[in-house]
Amino acid sequence: MITRQSLGSRLGVGLLMLVLIFSIAPTPRAAAVAQMIQTKSATTDGGTSVSATFTAVAKTNHLLIAVCASRNNGLTTTNITGPSGFTSAKSEANATSSEAIFYKVSVGTEQAISCTLSTSVRCGIHIYEYSGMATTSPLDAVNTTTSTGTSISPASGSVTTTNANDLLFATIVTNANTSISAWNSSFTLRNNFVNGSTTTSRATYSGADRAVSATGTYSSVATAGASGAWRGQIAAFKALPITLSSDVVDGSGVSVASPSAGMTSASSSFSCQAVTGTLGTATQKVRINNTTSNPAWTVSIAATSGPSALWTTGSTTYDFNDPSGSGCTNGQLTIDPSAGTLTPAAGCANTGLTLGSSAGFSSGVTDSITLATGSASATINCYWDLTGVSLSQQVPAERAAGAYSLNLTITTTAN
Amino acid sequence: MRKPSLVASLVALLMLLVAPTNVSAVEYGGVGGAPAHPQASNPRTKSIFIYTLKPGQSTTDGIKLYNNTEKQRTIAVYAVDSILASGGAFSCAQAADPKLDVGSWLQLDSTQVTLEPGANKIVPFTVMTPSTASAGEHDGCIAIQDASMTETPSSQNGVTLGFRSAIRVVVTIPGKIVKQLSLTSVNVAGQKDGGYKVTSVARNNGNVSLDTNVQVKLVGLFGNTVAQNEGTYPILARSSAQWSFDFKNPSWGGWYHATTTATYNSDPASGLGESKGGKRAVELNSAVVFVAPSGIPAIIELAILLLLIFALVIAVIKWRQNRDVKHHWRDYTVKDHETLNHIAHAHNVSWKSVAKANKLKPPYHLEKGQKLRLPPKSEK
Numbered sequence: 001m002i003t004r005q006s007l008g009s010r011l012g013v014g015l016l017m018l019v020l021i022f023s024i025a026p027t028p029r030a031a032a033v034a035q036m037i038q039t040k041s042a043t044t045d046g047g048t049s050v051s052a053t054f055t056a057v058a059k060t061n062h063l064l065i066a067v068c069a070s071r072n073n074g075l076t077t078t079n080i081t082g083p084s085g086f087t088s089a090k091s092e093a094n095a096t097s098s099e100a101i102f103y104k105v106s107v108g109t110e111q112a113i114s115c116t117l118s119t120s121v122r123c124g125i126h127i128y129e130y131s132g133m134a135t136t137s138p139l140d141a142v143n144t145t146t147s148t149g150t151s152i153s154p155a156s157g158s159v160t161t162t163n164a165n166d167l168l169f170a171t172i173v174t175n176a177n178t179s180i181s182a183w184n185s186s187f188t189l190r191n192n193f194v195n196g197s198t199t200t201s202r203a204t205y206s207g208a209d210r211a212v213s214a215t216g217t218y219s220s221v222a223t224a225g226a227s228g229a230w231r232g233q234i235a236a237f238k239a240l241p242i243t244l245s246s247d248v249v250d251g252s253g254v255s256v257a258s259p260s261a262g263m264t265s266a267s268s269s270f271s272c273q274a275v276t277g278t279l280g281t282a283t284q285k286v287r288i289n290n291t292t293s294n295p296a297w298t299v300s301i302a303a304t305s306g307p308s309a310l311w312t313t314g315s316t317t318y319d320f321n322d323p324s325g326s327g328c329t330n331g332q333l334t335i336d337p338s339a340g341t342l343t344p345a346a347g348c349a350n351t352g353l354t355l356g357s358s359a360g361f362s363s364g365v366t367d368s369i370t371l372a373t374g375s376a377s378a379t380i381n382c383y384w385d386l387t388g389v390s391l392s393q394q395v396p397a398e399r400a401a402g403a404y405s406l407n408l409t410i411t412t413t414a415n
Numbered sequence: 416m417r418k419p420s421l422v423a424s425l426v427a428l429l430m431l432l433v434a435p436t437n438v439s440a441v442e443y444g445g446v447g448g449a450p451a452h453p454q455a456s457n458p459r460t461k462s463i464f465i466y467t468l469k470p471g472q473s474t475t476d477g478i479k480l481y482n483n484t485e486k487q488r489t490i491a492v493y494a495v496d497s498i499l500a501s502g503g504a505f506s507c508a509q510a511a512d513p514k515l516d517v518g519s520w521l522q523l524d525s526t527q528v529t530l531e532p533g534a535n536k537i538v539p540f541t542v543m544t545p546s547t548a549s550a551g552e553h554d555g556c557i558a559i560q561d562a563s564m565t566e567t568p569s570s571q572n573g574v575t576l577g578f579r580s581a582i583r584v585v586v587t588i589p590g591k592i593v594k595q596l597s598l599t600s601v602n603v604a605g606q607k608d609g610g611y612k613v614t615s616v617a618r619n620n621g622n623v624s625l626d627t628n629v630q631v632k633l634v635g636l637f638g639n640t641v642a643q644n645e646g647t648y649p650i651l652a653r654s655s656a657q658w659s660f661d662f663k664n665p666s667w668g669g670w671y672h673a674t675t676t677a678t679y680n681s682d683p684a685s686g687l688g689e690s691k692g693g694k695r696a697v698e699l700n701s702a703v704v705f706v707a708p709s710g711i712p713a714i715i716e717l718a719i720l721l722l723l724i725f726a727l728v729i730a731v732i733k734w735r736q737n738r739d740v741k742h743h744w745r746d747y748t749v750k751d752h753e754t755l756n757h758i759a760h761a762h763n764v765s766w767k768s769v770a771k772a773n774k775l776k777p778p779y780h781l782e783k784g785q786k787l788r789l790p791p792k793s794e795k
Contacts, residue, residue: 164481164534164535242449243481244580292447293461294463296647300501302509303509305509306508306509306511306512307512338612354660356500357657359501368498368501369500370506373504373648373658375646376626376647376648377647406575407575408577409509410576411506413507413556413580413583415463415505415583415649
């Protein structure tokens with residue numbers, strides 16, 4: 001039997017089936033300082049637990065706040081236990097209502113968050129994720145006196161902060177079937193919801209926040225549509241300090257008091273020679289920190305004394321910025337940031353960042369060398385560790401022996 | 416004449432280091448600042464100072480200083496001119512440098528402020544432009560630094576590092592404002608890691624800085640964009656700026672070029688940070704470069720190439736066979752009781768070839784008088 005067909009035609013069809021798909025990654029938007037990322041709420045009309053689930057898994061190092069509250073039966077005090085891993089900032093309860101604020105620094109896995117209650121009651125939970133918050137000991141202060149009442153103006157109580165840049169978080173629960181239309185004192189309403197199938201026994205819950213930049217005593221009053229027994233609370237959480245800076249830190253992120261970057265040694269020579277070093281190592285990283293609202297910055301390095309600076313032993317000198325003779329006539333320092341690596345903090349990215357190109361100091365021409373640049377699309381509330389920047393100094397021939405030093409300044413500029 | 420042994424001895428005696436041995440930081444610059452009174456209409460003023468002042472005119476403002484450390488800090492605050500860092504990036508002159516432009520127009524009410532941990536304070540300042548100031552943009556900086564860093568650190572072995580932060584100060588003198596940007600080069604260069612670096616250079620020929628969105632695309636032979644990168648950067652007046660974007664190796668390989676598009680607000684009446692007026696885009700392509708495929712795509716493409724070669728060989732063979740049948744084979748009329756095998760054997764050719772050339776199909780029954788094409792007898 002002869003069944004063979006045209007091999008060429010088969011191959012032609014096969015080749016036409018080759019499809020290449022390319023994708024373009026979207027550019028993430030920059031977040032604002034101390035910004036709420038997401039919030040959710042949930043209720044139950046009678047149960048010993050209530051749970052809410054974020055739309056997306058919370059990001060590492062973001063602050064999570066969970067508020068759980070209940071309308072109690074008037075006879076029994078319901079105690080609230082916070083979500084697993086959360087710390088209680090404020091928890092109050094009596095026979096009328098219970099409310100508690102819990103917080104946690106996200107480890108990047110939290111999505112469903114629940115509270116448990118000591119009795120089966122109608123209760124609610126509202127959860128929040130914030131960026132730009134302190135990642136260690138984020139709680140600054142809470143209201144120290146109980147704030148309760150029965151008017152249509154439930155109040156948060158007052159909190160006295162000790163940290164200038166705080167996020168104030170206020171919340172109320174009221175035993176009324178109503179709605180919270182606003183919070184005063186520049187607080188932003190974030191949640192307003194009710195529960196209860198019987199309108200006469202519904203409870204209303206609300207949360208609001210405000211970022212402040214100075215210490216003081218703060219409070220807020222909400223506007224409710226109907227009166228009811230209410231309870232208010234307020235907590236102050238530390239936002240990241242507003243700063244655009246650079247530093248040298250060790251492997252644990254602790255500022256290095258006297259960091260050093262080893263340079264290769266060289267013996268006295270009758271010819272020009274290059275010595276090299278590395279700016280930024282695993283134990284001494286150049287950390288660029290931006291917790292301002294501006295994502296655009298430049299980090300550059302220059303001689304502290306300007307173009308007239310010199311490597312010096314105190315008695316003998318040579319140049320760091322003379323390109324003549326390929327740097328061998330009087331000496332030239334070349335810095336190559338492009339050989340380095342920018343490592344973002346957890347939850348951050350290198351989007352919008354570029355490393356500078358290799359450049360040699362040249363008096364009056366290149367007096368400052370760009371190490372890294374953040375553009376408008378860079379993320380904020382982040383830090384990046386710069387390592388592996390190569391240094392190369394041309395040492396002119398016949399330099400006198402000695403330990404030479406040069407003062408350089410790293411400038412982080414908002415632009 | 417100096418003997419070699421003497422030279423060696425001298426070198427041995429001079430086995431002293433002449434190279435810098437260490438880079439050391441003196442102080443942590445955990446202090447910062449921000450404009451104290453940003454303009455609600457211009458969000459850029461939240462992070463930099465922007466003024467439009469006539470020659471001889473002055474204005475007052477303030478810088479809010481922060482102490483983000485856990486210790487009391489004395490913060491030095493001072494004005495300097497701006498300078499261009501390598502690649503055209505904005506940077507600030509050193510405190511030791513002479514002040515010739517905006518650095519000399521700024522008068523701060525305080526040059527040192529002591530702040531408790533976590534505290535902040537506003538330092539007022541005055542901007543006074545000289546009567547001779549030329550039209551266009553002038554830039555400077557207000558630098559913030561731990562007070563211990565304002566003086567040159569004492570000499571130590573190696574390099575001493577200082578840290579400071581600075582806020583850009585933009586003063587525009589009204590007059591003939593020119594906004595003109597051009598792209599001067601786009602180059603693609605291979606990297607050691609197999610990726611590609613696209614370096615674009617733009618020239619601002621105007622007299623004001625331009626916040627420029629730079630978009631770089633890696634474009635395939637058929638105009639398909641395989642990757643892109645972008646950022647928005649200030650390009651200072653009368654200067655060039657350079658950006659390098661890294662791209663991963665397009666694993667399928669092929670011929671690519673980079674296209675850089677620079678977009679900026681071209682309305683002279685629109686100040687820095689303002690969005691009124693139209694935008695203008697300039698575009699420039701790099702030369703086409705060949706990128707070798709890598710990884711699994713390379714194996715797939717190699718297999719496809721081999722298949723193509725194989726198909727080509729087959730096609731050539733078939734073409735030659737068809738040509739022979741058409742030009743050299745002759746007509747033959749089937750006689751009574753002749754079979755395909757018999758005819759093929761008689762003409763010294765395989766029955767498969769005869770069947771294929773004559774498009775015969777199973778069961779290959781031949782009729783008396785049927786016309787066939789067969790090779791000439793000479794091929795026996």
